[in-house]
Structures are given as C-alpha cells and as structure tokens.
Amino acid sequence: xxxxxxxxxxxxxxxxxxxxxxxxxxxxxxxxxxxxxxxxxxxxxxxxxxxxxxxxxxxxxxxxxxxxxxxxxxxxxxxxxxxxxxxxxxxxxxxxxxxxxxxxxxxxxxxxxxxxxxxxxxxxxxxxxxxxxxxxxxxxxxxxxxxxxxxxxxxxxxxxxxxxxxxxxxxxxxxxxxxxxxxxxxxxxxxxxxxxxxxxxxxxxxxxxxxxxxxxxxxxxxxxxxxxxxxxxxxxxxxxxxxxxxxxxxxxxxxxxxxxxxxxxxxxxxxxxxxxxxxxxxxxxxxxxxxxxxxxxxxxxxxxxxxxxxxxxxxxxxxxxxxx
Ligand SMILES: NC(=O)c1ccc[n+]([C@@H]2O[C@H](COP(=O)([O-])OP(=O)(O)OC[C@H]3O[C@@H](n4cnc5c(N)ncnc54)[C@H](O)[C@@H]3O)[C@@H](O)[C@H]2O)c1
Ligand SMILES: O=c1ccn([C@@H]2O[C@H](COP(=O)(O)OP(=O)(O)O[C@H]3O[C@H](CO)[C@@H](O)[C@H](O)[C@H]3O)[C@@H](O)[C@H]2O)c(=O)[nH]1
Numbered sequence: 024x025x026x027x028x029x030x031x032x033x034x035x036x037x038x039x040x041x042x043x044x045x046x047x048x049x050x051x052x053x054x055x056x057x058x059x060x061x062x063x064x065x066x067x068x069x070x071x072x073x074x075x076x077x078x079x080x081x082x083x084x085x086x087x088x089x090x091x092x093x094x095x096x097x098x099x100x101x102x103x104x105x106x107x108x109x110x111x112x113x114x115x116x117x118x119x120x121x122x123x124x125x126x127x128x129x130x131x132x133x134x135x136x137x138x139x140x141x142x143x144x145x146x147x148x149x150x151x152x153x154x155x156x157x158x159x160x161x162x163x164x165x166x167x168x169x170x171x172x173x174x175x176x177x178x179x180x181x182x183x184x185x186x187x188x189x190x191x192x193x194x195x196x197x198x199x200x201x202x203x204x205x206x207x208x209x210x211x212x213x214x215x216x217x218x219x220x221x222x223x224x225x226x227x228x229x230x231x232x233x234x235x236x237x238x239x240x241x242x243x244x245x246x247x248x249x250x251x252x253x254x255x256x257x258x259x260x261x262x263x264x265x266x267x268x269x270x271x272x273x274x275x276x277x278x279x280x281x282x283x284x285x286x287x288x289x290x291x292x293x294x295x296x297x298x299x300x301x302x303x304x305x306x307x308x309x310x311x312x313x314x315x316x317x318x319x320x321x322x323x324x325x326x327x328x329x330x331x332x333x334x335x336x337x338x339x340x341x342x343x344x345x346x347x
Contacts, residue, residue, distance in 0.1 A: 228303070235279075269320070
C-alpha cells in the first residue's frame, strides 16, 4: 500500500494505532493534532507532526494528500451530557471546517471515526447499520450529525467516504495504547485498580435490563480496528458514503469485564455500585456483516481476555516509564 495521508487526532489512542499501521504498510503519514487529549509522544516515529486544530486544516491540506483519516474529536459520553456545547463545537463545527478545507484542496477521500453511540438504545441486537439512529447523549448526536454532513458532501461534491462506527475499542498495539488523562473508559480504569492506582472500580448502575444488571458492550481490539481503516481507504468510492459497524458481535457486561481483568492480572478488583451514568444505553452489540462483506474485514483478536492482556501490558509499560 502507498499514499500520503493526513491523520487528524493521530496523537490520540485510536489515531496513533492507525497511523502506526499506515506507516508499517509503507504509507506517508502526517498527524494533525492539537494535543487537547492526545500526547506528543503518542505520535508514531516516522510520522510528520503538525500541532494544530482541525478548524485550521486549510493551512496545511494540499492536493498531495490522497485522503484524510479523521479521528480528532471529543469522545466521552458522560462529559457530553453535562457539556453538550463542547461536543457540537469541536465534533460538528470542527468537522465542517475540515470538510471545507478538503474540498478547497481537492482531497476527495475520507475515513471517519463514527460510533455505536449514534444508534442510542437499540430495539434489536446485534445492531445493523439500517437500525434507527436515536442517540441517547450529545456525543452520539454530534457524531450522527457529522455522518449526515458526510452523506451530503459525498452526494453533492463527490467525496468518497467511509464512516466506521466503532463499538468499544480496547487493547493496545506495541507502544500505542489508551492513556486518557483523566481516564473515563472501563478497561483502563479497572487496570488502574489492578495496579493499585485506584482503590476500587465504580460500577455505573446494576439495575439495567441485562442478565447481571450492568451495561453490556461489544469490545473490539484496536489493532483489528486499524486493519479496517486500511481496508476502508481502498473501499472509498467517489460520490458514495459507506457506513460500517465495527465490533465482534458479542456483548460483555461491566461485571464480566471486571472478572476478566481479575483473571488476566491475578489481582483482586474491589468494586462498588454507583448510580447510573447519564446517557448510557443498556446494551450495544454490533453486527459487523457489512464490514466483512464490503471491506473484506476479518478481525483476528476477538477474545476479551486477549484484548485485556494487551491493554494490561501497555498499562504496565507506561507505569514503568512514569516511575523512571
Ligand atoms: N475509544 C473508543 O472506544 C471509541 C469508540 C467509538 C468511536 N471513537 C472515536 O474515535 C476517535 C478517536 O478516539 P480516541 O479514543 O482515540 O480518543 P482520543 O481522545 O485519544 O483521541 C482524539 C485525538 O484528537 C485530538 N483532537 C481533539 N480535538 C481536536 C481538534 N479540534 N483539532 C485537532 N486535534 C484534536 C486530541 O488531542 C486527541 O489526540 C474519536 O473520534 C472518537 O469519537 C472512539
Ligand atoms: O468507571 C466506570 C467506567 C465505565 N463504566 C461503564 O462501562 C461501560 C463502558 O463505558 P466506557 O468504557 O466509558 O465506554 P462507553 O461509554 O460505552 O463509550 C465508548 O464506546 C462507545 C461505543 O459503544 C464510543 O462511542 C465511545 O466513544 C467510547 O468512549 C458503560 O456502561 C459505563 O457506564 C463503569 O461502570 N464504570
């Protein structure tokens, strides 16, 4: 594979792993990131780095780019409920500016990080792409708005686009992994308990209509996700907007995740039941049949214990680096 790609948000968790995969495939990569939630040291060696905002993308985009992979966004469900304006501004207004800059520069291919949160509380699982979209939080609403924006851009201006609706991303890839600060995601938080950096994990609600009362999610390995991005670049077709769910089709409850972390790490993990977190659907599980059919995607790291083991190795490596 060859080509020159702009990776927005490539100092963050998912963007840095995809940037690394692009480099390993032989591509030229420029990361554009304003480091609001990302880390300069997260940008893979070999990628060019621009510290800047997607709203100013016109300053840097030029026709030499073959495509943009757009990860830059705010992405915390709970925060979006209390600060919705932050999400409309960065995710929606920011992407509008980026699409305008791409149009001006004649860059006509896009892979966008959409999300399972666009669906809201599903009527049927596994969730297919034609399911109703009724987000239960402003984060999901902002991403759905961008998906609609991209559909229009493809129809009116010939953009070739793929939106990948990730379910819950986890795991690590070499030196790239999840290190949000503050952390809000379940697996890295439970690992912090295993490391003794937190006393206990809060279980946000145990009265959901699920087998053990806690929320069920579909966890996908970040490296499987990265593979899908490279396939999406090949599949993007001028004038078309393809939307694909990415998950493993199997749901795990919050309590099952905690138990898996106990088994993988060998550490006891105290848990305390806390109130529900605003905006959380009870169950999100993907049908990834479209990704398999249209992208030829074939995930190979679906086992939850393996995903947790990779995240654990990464968590220990950054703790060691912090102590040195
Ligand atoms: N992690 C998940 O489970 C998950 C699931 C579904 C979708 N997503 C989506 O995937 C993408 C990446 O998520 P992540 O977990 O890697 O998040 P992250 O916070 O680690 O990465 C986002 C990156 O974007 C940068 N950024 C934010 N706003 C910017 C702006 N205006 N200009 C330039 N850079 C900006 C941040 O500094 C950060 O490096 C996001 O769009 C998110 O909505 C993530
Ligand atoms: O301390 C914690 C943290 C989380 N949870 C629960 O664990 C589940 C998973 O939460 P989290 O890891 O924060 O992920 P989600 O809120 O499901 O959101 C992720 O997955 C979505 C797709 O499903 C993406 O859209 C989001 O960007 C991404 O953050 C949810 O039920 C949370 O309520 C807890 O019980 N305790």
